[in-house]
Amino acid sequence: MNMSERMPPADVFVTSASLWPPAKIGRADGPALGRSDFLHQIGIRNSHQAWPDSSIRKHAVMNRLKLALRVLFDGSFAAAVQTLGTTEETQKAPARIAAPVAPPKPARSEAIALLETLQREARLVDFIKEPIDTYTDTQIGAAVREIHRDCGTVFERLFAIRPILLETEGSQVEIAADCDAGRIRLTGNVTGERPPRGKLMHHGWEAQHCELPEWTGSDGAANVLAPAEVEV
Numbered sequence: 001m002n003m004s005e006r007m008p009p010a011d012v013f014v015t016s017a018s019l020w021p022p023a024k025i026g027r028a029d030g031p032a033l034g035r036s037d038f039l040h041q042i043g044i045r046n047s048h049q050a051w052p053d054s055s056i057r058k059h060a061v062m063n064r065l066k067l068a069l070r071v072l073f074d075g076s077f078a079a080a081v082q083t084l085g086t087t088e089e090t091q092k093a094p095a096r097i098a099a100p101v102a103p104p105k106p107a108r109s110e111a112i113a114l115l116e117t118l119q120r121e122a123r124l125v126d127f128i129k130e131p132i133d134t135y136t137d138t139q140i141g142a143a144v145r146e147i148h149r150d151c152g153t154v155f156e157r158l159f160a161i162r163p164i165l166l167e168t169e170g171s172q173v174e175i176a177a178d179c180d181a182g183r184i185r186l187t188g189n190v191t192g193e194r195p196p197r198g199k200l201m202h203h204g205w206e207a208q209h210c211e212l213p214e215w216t217g218s219d220g221a222a223n224v225l226a227p228a229e230v231e232v
Contacts, residue, residue: 115225122154165200172200
């Protein structure tokens with residue numbers, strides 16, 4: 001076998017003294033090569049594509065050694081190799097699918113939610129909107145008793161309303177120097193220095209919690225207190 005038969009194919013050789021960038025690698029008359037073609041030419045192939053001749057395998061080993069040494073001693077060359085690998089991996093990575101965004105919940109005023117509950121469970125709106133001029137006091141009293149009971153049940157469930165002060169109305173109570181004006185409002189003669197005691201005129205109310213029902217209807221029905229009923 002003569003020398004020309006033992007030489008590797010022309011596309012194995014690097015046609016420039018520089019191993020990088022890829023534009024310098026490949027056939028002298030061929031196009032620039034990317035990373036995969038570059039590794040192919042210096043002998044890094046799949047195991048089932050082994051070189052057919054020992055001299056070619058030696059040549060590939062030498063090319064790999066040259067590349068490794070240049071990566072070690074040439075910082076810009078090493079950065080270019082790393083950038084090319086990162087770019088190809090990024091291009092091959094599957095695109096992330098954005099998680100579906102849930103549609104916004106329909107908005108409803110809490111006041112409307114409360115009125116709708118009082119109407120549904122105590123028929124309060126029906127009573128307020130009903131003209132009562134033609135009814136006797138006895139008839140009105142009977143209706144109010146039922147509405148009073150049902151409204152009390154709704155308030156207890158939704159708010160658990162309790163007195164702010166537990167003393168009996170009309171009794172003397174102490175007034176703390178740092179009392180919250182939002183919880184205790186002073187009436188009467190409030191000029192000058194705050195007195196340490198006063199007469200309880202109203203014990204006040206406060207909610208222990210607020211558990212209004214969550215609205216799940218449409219935007220068009222957000223202000224409905226009671227839907228119209230049509231019998232068919």
